[in-house]
Amino acid sequence: MTAIDRSRLPAVGADPRFVFPAIVRHTLPNGLRVCTVEHHSVPVITFTLQIEGGSGADPDGREGLAALVADMADEGTGALNALEVSDALSRIGADYDVEVGGDATDFSLTTLTRFASRGARLLADMVTLPRLMESEFLRVRQLRLDRLRQLKDVASAVAEQTFLRLVYGAHPYAHLAIGSDASLRRVTVDDVVAFHARAVQPSRATLIVCGAMSHDELRQEAENAFAGWSSSGGDGAGGTPAYVPPSGRLVTRLAVVQREAAAQSELRIGQLSTSRVTPDYPALLVMNAVLGGQFVSRVNLKLREEKGFTYGARSGFDWRKGISPFSLQTSVHTASTAEAIADVLAEIGAVQGSRPPSDDEMSLAKASLTRGYPRGFETAQQVARSVAVMALYGLPETYFEEFVPRINGVTSADVVNVATRYLDPSKLTTLVVGDYSAIAESLRSLNLGEPELRTAEF
Amino acid sequence: MTSLAIDLPFTKRTLANGLDVIVHEDRHVPIVAVNVWYHVGSKNERPGRTGFAHLFEHLMFEGSEHYNAGYFPPLQQAGALLNGSTNADRTNYWEVVPTSAIDRALWMESDRMGFLLPALTRERFETQRDVVLNERRQSYENRPYGMVMMALSAALYPPDHPYSWMTIGSAEDIRAMQLEDVQEFFRTYYHPANASLVLAGDVEIERAFELAGAYFGEIPAGVPPKPVSKGAELSSERRLVLEDRVELPRLYLAWHSPAMFAAGDAEMDLLGDLLANGKTSRLYKTLVYDLRIALDVSGYQSSREIGSFFLLVVTAAPGHTLTEIANRIDEELRRVVNEGPSVDEMERAVAQAEAHFMYRLQTVGGFGGKSDQLNAYNVLKGNPGFFAADLDRYRAATRESLQAAARAYLALDRRVALSAIPRGQHALALDGSVAVSVS
Numbered sequence: 001m002t003a004i005d006r007s008r009l010p011a012v013g014a015d016p017r018f019v020f021p022a023i024v025r026h027t028l029p030n031g032l033r034v035c036t037v038e039h040h041s042v043p044v045i046t047f048t049l050q051i052e053g054g055s056g057a058d059p060d061g062r063e064g065l066a067a068l069v070a071d072m073a074d075e076g077t078g079a080l081n082a083l084e085v086s087d088a089l090s091r092i093g094a095d096y097d098v099e100v101g102g103d104a105t106d107f108s109l110t111t112l113t114r115f116a117s118r119g120a121r122l123l124a125d126m127v128t129l130p131r132l133m134e135s136e137f138l139r140v141r142q143l144r145l146d147r148l149r150q151l152k153d154v155a156s157a158v159a160e161q162t163f164l165r166l167v168y169g170a171h172p173y174a175h176l177a178i179g180s181d182a183s184l185r186r187v188t189v190d191d192v193v194a195f196h197a198r199a200v201q202p203s204r205a206t207l208i209v210c211g212a213m214s215h216d217e218l219r220q221e222a223e224n225a226f227a228g229w230s231s232s233g234g235d236g237a238g239g240t241p242a243y244v245p246p247s248g249r250l251v252t253r254l255a256v257v258q259r260e261a262a263a264q265s266e267l268r269i270g271q272l273s274t275s276r277v278t279p280d281y282p283a284l285l286v287m288n289a290v291l292g293g294q295f296v297s298r299v300n301l302k303l304r305e306e307k308g309f310t311y312g313a314r315s316g317f318d319w320r321k322g323i324s325p326f327s328l329q330t331s332v333h334t335a336s337t338a339e340a341i342a343d344v345l346a347e348i349g350a351v352q353g354s355r356p357p358s359d360d361e362m363s364l365a366k367a368s369l370t371r372g373y374p375r376g377f378e379t380a381q382q383v384a385r386s387v388a389v390m391a392l393y394g395l396p397e398t399y400f401e402e403f404v405p406r407i408n409g410v411t412s413a414d415v416v417n418v419a420t421r422y423l424d425p426s427k428l429t430t431l432v433v434g435d436y437s438a439i440a441e442s443l444r445s446l447n448l449g450e451p452e453l454r455t456a457e458f
Numbered sequence: 459m460t461s462l463a464i465d466l467p468f469t470k471r472t473l474a475n476g477l478d479v480i481v482h483e484d485r486h487v488p489i490v491a492v493n494v495w496y497h498v499g500s501k502n503e504r505p506g507r508t509g510f511a512h513l514f515e516h517l518m519f520e521g522s523e524h525y526n527a528g529y530f531p532p533l534q535q536a537g538a539l540l541n542g543s544t545n546a547d548r549t550n551y552w553e554v555v556p557t558s559a560i561d562r563a564l565w566m567e568s569d570r571m572g573f574l575l576p577a578l579t580r581e582r583f584e585t586q587r588d589v590v591l592n593e594r595r596q597s598y599e600n601r602p603y604g605m606v607m608m609a610l611s612a613a614l615y616p617p618d619h620p621y622s623w624m625t626i627g628s629a630e631d632i633r634a635m636q637l638e639d640v641q642e643f644f645r646t647y648y649h650p651a652n653a654s655l656v657l658a659g660d661v662e663i664e665r666a667f668e669l670a671g672a673y674f675g676e677i678p679a680g681v682p683p684k685p686v687s688k689g690a691e692l693s694s695e696r697r698l699v700l701e702d703r704v705e706l707p708r709l710y711l712a713w714h715s716p717a718m719f720a721a722g723d724a725e726m727d728l729l730g731d732l733l734a735n736g737k738t739s740r741l742y743k744t745l746v747y748d749l750r751i752a753l754d755v756s757g758y759q760s761s762r763e764i765g766s767f768f769l770l771v772v773t774a775a776p777g778h779t780l781t782e783i784a785n786r787i788d789e790e791l792r793r794v795v796n797e798g799p800s801v802d803e804m805e806r807a808v809a810q811a812e813a814h815f816m817y818r819l820q821t822v823g824g825f826g827g828k829s830d831q832l833n834a835y836n837v838l839k840g841n842p843g844f845f846a847a848d849l850d851r852y853r854a855a856t857r858e859s860l861q862a863a864a865r866a867y868l869a870l871d872r873r874v875a876l877s878a879i880p881r882g883q884h885a886l887a888l889d890g891s892v893a894v895s896v897s
Binding site: 003004006007009010011012013014015016017018040041042043044082083085086087089090091092093094095110111112139142143146147149150152153154155262263264266294295296304305306307308309310311331332333363364367368370371372373374375377378379380381 | 484486487488489523524525528530531532534535536537538539554556557558559561562565566568569573584585586587588589590591592593595596597599600601602660672673676703704705706736737738743746747750753773775776802805806809810812813814816817819820821822
């Protein structure tokens, strides 16, 4: 055995070949689109039923309705009451999960392949034929109202909710999926029934089936469970009003939510950017990786590794079909608040031109996005989630194969270009959830004007 | 129902310097998981130095002698995902890399095992001390109910018991730490004889051992540290009340329970599900679904090396007191002690255990992936092949064994009952609770 040469790092070999899973598409006679994906590592299967219309489809004043409808799926269906649904899920060891996004709601059920048929039928019954009984509705709504009350004490939740309101103003995307106390109290079981009838239609849904079976078998499972789902003739969840950009309004440069004696300031610094389907997507991903999207990003290295102000800082896009927010998120020691904000604003300014990404930074950002890409195809759930994203945004069938070359084609000039177009320092909103009395003086040094004082409203 | 054949195959060899090397081949995706456990955690600390094992973990990412510019850049350049964590019993570190970067990952991992100290400067140490203080603020001090587990740990164990403090440590101790403390800690705990390495994924078995030997074989052997052992018991119910920045009162009930893998440990895990996991669980059904006096319940067996605890947590619905909730919980506990679980409950429990063991075989790396599990079994059980036997513990559990465990360990008069309440609202706490504070 030869001794290891520690004078230099071992080189990384050529990227291993990875064959992305094939997706076979079908449309059932009722209009349901079905995507099957074989995944043979362990005998597990995931069904993901994606319904168009998420929290962005909540009617004005009824924010939280889409999430309530989604929550009612496991509260009783057919002959099964809520407890019996829970029992049926446990008996097949199912992992059941609902994700309410801005544009769609994904209902997912993972189980062992030997329980595939039972799992598929259960999911179909829960989502398409929920009982939607008033007694269960009132119980579930009350739990959500109580949860909202608790969120007032969670600094990160306060920051999320307030930031969305600040950047969107009046807009279908301007709220968290859970809604607010006032809007939830307005929602009735009739609203739930009507929303379900409008939105949960086979023609507005995509079913992704990924597991250790052949395409034919996977399709058969889908057909057996979902072919009987008939359209109720609804006209959709209210279209996609969320595409509408917010009307021109004054930007809040600096806002503070008072949190007395808080140990840290929870920060959000960002603005609206663009849609997930923008052709600038690859350049924006690379820009984000350089700026704040990974451990070795400029902002995290500055705030954490150089200054020790925080446990970590990350930036990212909260992607939607319509205009999506970009934000830098971190929680910093109260005493470091103003300096941390100044550092972040300086880094955002720098990436727009005074300090374009160096060759090393570009290579690092691209490598971490591309070389790690196959890692996301390890489990049936991961694959189903990726296919669900393709379905949601109408991405091309070749999306997986094209991802790496598209990222590798991004140049430093492209990054500066998108940073300049989408990050306007004069339109950035800085939100602080923290102890205002302790930081008011230092915030003045930022020259962002008098802060708008907000309260935690849920 | 026939039993599933479900297993996690491996090959284990020990290098001359004492390093355990375990290999598991899985070629589905071209990635390799590198996972290292050091058998050291906050239970190896002493009072006045709490939080040290975790702070040390941070220093492991700051660079080592032969690559002295941070641990992350060369690995992110290779497309790796990486992280580490510290708990009471162990510290783990892992990378998941494309197959093409296995050499680089092993070079980096072995360099920090063998050559950490020359790269450690006072400045890096002090910065990471600040980062950890901020981690403590973010994850504990600035979070609702975030300080409860500190108060609870201190009540469950005497002050000289290493489980009486949490892994994050006290802020005062963290501030007092000095660079000099690091040297001794590294020499005592960070060496091959106190570590275990797993390579899992897209690598041929013999090749994996060859690489492990080449990169780690040259690191000098150390002296295995003495195991920590210490008992603890409660002789009465201790009622405590802690004020917090919260809207609703929450009750925490905690008991001592059998150590990880000891007789009764799996039963307590199953009792956690039976009592508090899912709508059909007894406490959820009674408190949240039927009576609607609580918002949520959770419960679990926290299995640890030298003694576990069993915890139930219930948040009161507005207008309801923790006394009302505690009375109902005690009724349910008496019922499980007197009657045991139903046949239905046992069937559900076994079905869920089998499925969850299968789900655990889906990823090679990361927290909870196959490499992490092999190291857990190797370090904490002395046998990386314990996966199938672990599942058998759950299959072998019976109504009688659960009832016996509930009777033995869930005594109403030997536990800690902590009321976490909104500031100033002491009437919401259990009667007779003594105020505690943590900082």
